[in-house]
Amino acid sequence: MYSKYLFTLPMQVRDYECDIEGIVNNANYLHYMEHTRHQFILQKGISFAQLHQKGIDMVVARITIAYKTPLCSEDRFVSCLNFRAEGIRYVFEQDIYRESDNKLVAKAQVDVVSIVNGRLGHCPELLEKLNSEMP
Amino acid sequence: MYSKYLFTLPMQVRDYECDIEGIVNNANYLHYMEHTRHQFILQKGISFAQLHQKGIDMVVARITIAYKTPLCSEDRFVSCLNFRAEGIRYVFEQDIYRESDNKLVAKAQVDVVSIVNGRLGHCPELLEKLNSEMP
Amino acid sequence: MYSKYLFTLPMQVRDYECDIEGIVNNANYLHYMEHTRHQFILQKGISFAQLHQKGIDMVVARITIAYKTPLCSEDRFVSCLNFRAEGIRYVFEQDIYRESDNKLVAKAQVDVVSIVNGRLGHCPELLEKLNSEMP
Amino acid sequence: MYSKYLFTLPMQVRDYECDIEGIVNNANYLHYMEHTRHQFILQKGISFAQLHQKGIDMVVARITIAYKTPLCSEDRFVSCLNFRAEGIRYVFEQDIYRESDNKLVAKAQVDVVSIVNGRLGHCPELLEKLNSEMP
Numbered sequence: 001m002y003s004k005y006l007f008t009l010p011m012q013v014r015d016y017e018c019d020i021e022g023i024v025n026n027a028n029y030l031h032y033m034e035h036t037r038h039q040f041i042l043q044k045g046i047s048f049a050q051l052h053q054k055g056i057d058m059v060v061a062r063i064t065i066a067y068k069t070p071l072c073s074e075d076r077f078v079s080c081l082n083f084r085a086e087g088i089r090y091v092f093e094q095d096i097y098r099e100s101d102n103k104l105v106a107k108a109q110v111d112v113v114s115i116v117n118g119r120l121g122h123c124p125e126l127l128e129k130l131n132s133e134m135p
Numbered sequence: 136m137y138s139k140y141l142f143t144l145p146m147q148v149r150d151y152e153c154d155i156e157g158i159v160n161n162a163n164y165l166h167y168m169e170h171t172r173h174q175f176i177l178q179k180g181i182s183f184a185q186l187h188q189k190g191i192d193m194v195v196a197r198i199t200i201a202y203k204t205p206l207c208s209e210d211r212f213v214s215c216l217n218f219r220a221e222g223i224r225y226v227f228e229q230d231i232y233r234e235s236d237n238k239l240v241a242k243a244q245v246d247v248v249s250i251v252n253g254r255l256g257h258c259p260e261l262l263e264k265l266n267s268e269m270p
Numbered sequence: 271m272y273s274k275y276l277f278t279l280p281m282q283v284r285d286y287e288c289d290i291e292g293i294v295n296n297a298n299y300l301h302y303m304e305h306t307r308h309q310f311i312l313q314k315g316i317s318f319a320q321l322h323q324k325g326i327d328m329v330v331a332r333i334t335i336a337y338k339t340p341l342c343s344e345d346r347f348v349s350c351l352n353f354r355a356e357g358i359r360y361v362f363e364q365d366i367y368r369e370s371d372n373k374l375v376a377k378a379q380v381d382v383v384s385i386v387n388g389r390l391g392h393c394p395e396l397l398e399k400l401n402s403e404m405p
Numbered sequence: 406m407y408s409k410y411l412f413t414l415p416m417q418v419r420d421y422e423c424d425i426e427g428i429v430n431n432a433n434y435l436h437y438m439e440h441t442r443h444q445f446i447l448q449k450g451i452s453f454a455q456l457h458q459k460g461i462d463m464v465v466a467r468i469t470i471a472y473k474t475p476l477c478s479e480d481r482f483v484s485c486l487n488f489r490a491e492g493i494r495y496v497f498e499q500d501i502y503r504e505s506d507n508k509l510v511a512k513a514q515v516d517v518v519s520i521v522n523g524r525l526g527h528c529p530e531l532l533e534k535l536n537s538e539m540p
Contacts, residue, residue: 014305015318016430020423020478021187022319026169026195027421030162035284042344048285049292049343052156060161064199073319073425074312149440150453151295155288155343157454162286170419177479183420184427184478208290208454209447291457296465297435304431322426330431334469 001102005080007040010099013075023070029106030063033094036079037110044129056123057115061089065108069098077105085127088120089113136237140215142175145234148210158205164241165198168229171214172245179264191258192250196224200243204233212240220262223248223255271372275350277310280369283345293340299376300333303364306349307380314399326393327385331359335378339368347375355397358383358390406507410485412445415504418480428475434511435468438499441484442515449534461528462520466494470513474503482510490532493518493525 002008011032019025038048041058051058071077076099084091090112096105114123137143146167154160173183176193186193206212211234219226225247231240249258272278281302289295308318311328321328341347346369354361360382366375384393407413416437424430443453446463456463476482481504489496495517501510519528 014301015308016301016304016424016432018319018425019421020184020425020427021192021194022425023194025421026198027162027165030165031284031286034161034286038285047344049155049288057156059156059158059205060202062199062201063161064197066197067195070194074317149436150443151289151297151436151439153290153454154286155290155292157290160286166419166421169421173420182479184423209452290454291462291464293464296439296468297432300432300435319425327426329426329428329475330472332469332471333431334467336467337465340464 002078002080002097005082005095007036007043007081007083009036009039009079009081011035011077011079013071013073013077015073018073023072026067029065029067029096029108032077032079032096033092033108033110034060036081036094037092037112040081040083041130044132046126046129051126055117056126058090058112058126059115060110061113062111063108065106067106068104071096071098071105076100083130085131088122090127090130137213137215137232140217140230142171142178142216142218144171144174144214144216146170146212146214148206148208148212150208153208158207161202164200164202164231164243167212167214167231168227168243168245169195171216171229172227172247175216175218176265179267181261181264186261190252191261193225193247193261194250195245196248197246198243200241202241203239206231206233206240211235218265220266223257225249225262225265272348272350272367275352275365277306277313277351277353279306279309279349279351281305281347281349283341283343283347285343288343293342296337299335299337299366299378302347302349302366303362303378303380304330306351306364307362307382310351310353311400314402316396316399321396325387326396328360328382328396329385330380331383332381333378335376337376338374341366341368341375346370353400355401358392360384360397360400407483407485407502410487410500412441412448412486412488414441414444414484414486416440416482416484418476418478418482420478423478428477429480431472434470434472434501434513437482437484437501438497438513438515439465441486441499442497442517445486445488446535449537451531451534456531460522461531463495463517463531464520465515466518467516468513470511472511473509476501476503476510481505488535490536493527495519495532495535 082093092110217228227245352363362380487498497515
C-alpha cells in the first residue's frame, strides 16, 4: 500500500511527544513530516544544514493537515511522501499511517519555497536534484 | 488593529524555538496557537487539563496555516484568535503578528472537535461556555 | 565498546532538534535519554503509559549531565544505558556516543523515583521486572 | 524571597509542555532555564543570536538539576538566576519556584562555556558585560 509514495520512513512515537491527553501533540506531526522531508532530500544528495550554510533556506510556506487517528505511546508508524514542483513551490503530499493496522493517522500538503540569499526564488540546482531518480 | 479579534495574547520567541535557519521552526507556531486557544478557553472558565480528567478531550481535527513572515530570536508577537461553532466543530481563526511592525506572521484556521468518553460528540456545556461573554 | 552497557539504542539527529547554533539543543539530550529509558523498560515488559494508568508514575528526581561533544544535523548516535537500584531510587547511567567516530557526546546520571497513587514509594513489582534478565 | 537572585523571570506552563503524566516533562525545565539565561544576558546587552553570527557560541558544558515539585497545567512560576565566573566557565545557579505557594520546583547549576571560532576560550568582552550592573 506504500508503493504509491516516492519515499517512506518508519518511525516510532516517543513518550515525550505525547501530551496530557496521552496522544501525540498536534504540533509533533509537523516535526515528523519535516524529518521525513529532510531524510527524503538527503537521499537525493541535499543536506538541509549545508543548504543553509550556502545561503539557501527551504522554508515552509503553507500546510494543510487533517488529523484522522491519534498516535499514542509506543505506536509505530510509517511517514510517507510524494513530491512535485509547481512554479516556485515544492509541494509535498505527506501521509502518516499507523503500522499496527495501516490506519491513516494524518494527511497533509506541505508547500515549501526556497529563499536564496534572503529573497524568494527559483533554485534550479535544487529542483534538478529533487527530480532525479532515487539512488 | 487587534480589535477585530475575540482574544489576543502577547508572546515572545524563545531561542530554543528557532532552528538551524535562525527562524522559529514551523511546528512551534502550532504550539503558540494551542497555548493561545487554551488561554482563551481558560478565560471562559474551561481548563483543558480538567476537561481531560472528566473524560472530555478537545482534539485538533484540521489545520490550515500560511506562513507569511518568519519570527526570529527576540521577536515579540501578538497571537490573536476568533472563534465560531460550526456543527460539531469548534473553528478557531488564529493570526499571529510581529509586534515591532504589526506584520502578519502566520494565518491559520484550526478546527477542533470534542471527544466525550472516546466518542466524537457534542458537548453542550462546553459550547455554552465558549459562546459566553468574556468575564 | 558498547558491551559494558545493559541497553543501547541507535538514534539519529532530527534537524528540528538543532537550534540557532546548528547543534542539538541541550534540552533535547534529555529527550533522547528519556526515550532510551522508556525503550529499555519496555523491553522489560514495563509500559510507561500503562504504569501511569495504574496510578504509578516514574518521575525524574535528579539529573547530572556533562556535554562533551555536540551533535549536529544528520549525526547518528548510540544512546547507552546502565541501571541499578539504590534504596528507593532507580539510577540510570546514560551515555551517548557519536556513531561516526565513537566520541563521547554526553554522560549523565538520571535518578528516577516512583510515585504510587501520589506518594513517593517502593514499587516491588517494578523493581523485580527491572532486575530481570533481558528477554 | 527573590531578592537574593540577580534576575527573575515570571513564566507560565503551556499545556504542550506537559506529558502523559500531566506534569511538565523533565526536559522542558532546561528550556525554561535557557530562556531565563538568554533574557538575563539580553538585559546585559548580549544577544545569543548575534553572538552566534559573530562566531561566538555560548554552549552548555554541564548541568546538575534536582526536581523537587512538578509543575502542572496552568501553573505560574518564577525562574530565578544567579551568576558567577569561574575560570573559563560561566556558572548559573538557577532555581524555579511555583508562584501559588513559593514552593521550590527545581534547583540547578548550569555551567556554560564560550566557543570562539570553534575553540573553547575566554571572551573578555562577554565577561565584562555579564559582570556589569543591571541597566
